[in-house]
Amino acid sequence: MILDRQIAKNRIMGRRLCENDNNHPNNIYIDAIKPNGDKCRVCGGALTTRNDDQDEVAIDKRHSIYYDTKTGTLASAYYFRDLAAKAGIKYITLAGEKDLKSVTNELVSKL
Ligand SMILES: [Zn+2]
Numbered sequence: 001m002i003l004d005r006q007i008a009k010n011r012i013m014g015r016r017l018c019e020n021d022n023n024h025p026n027n028i029y030i031d032a033i034k035p036n037g038d039k040c041r042v043c044g045g046a047l048t049t050r051n052d053d054q055d056e057v058a059i060d061k062r063h064s065i066y067y068d069t070k071t072g073t074l075a076s077a078y079y080f081r082d083l084a085a086k087a088g089i090k091y092i093t094l095a096g097e098k099d100l101k102s103v104t105n106e107l108v109s110k111l
Pocket residue numbers: 018019020021024040041042043044045
């Protein structure tokens with residue numbers, strides 16, 4: 001999954017928790033689950049944020065590890081991508097900035 005670092009950060013920081021049910025998805029940066037103003041899009045409940053979702057320093061630190069193509073998580077992903085190519089094994093890359101349905105369709109089409 002390829003996802004722009006700023007979009008990934010926005011998705012974390014944009015998450016909102018419903019006071020009635022934490023399983024009600026709300027995110028101010030994802031159109032499909034955007035809250036109704038400051039209320040839950042599912043039930044109209046009040047929304048809050050998780051403290052760790054708003055910790056920009058922690059998010060940046062974790063993303064620096066993930067997006068590091070020399071020694072980070074992406075380095076291992078690229079290692080296996082190259083290994084798969086040498087072995088003739090399919091390695092699928094998906095564009096993560098799209099909506100869920102588009103990502104699902106892209107995945108199914110590449111299987
Ligand atoms: Zn709700």
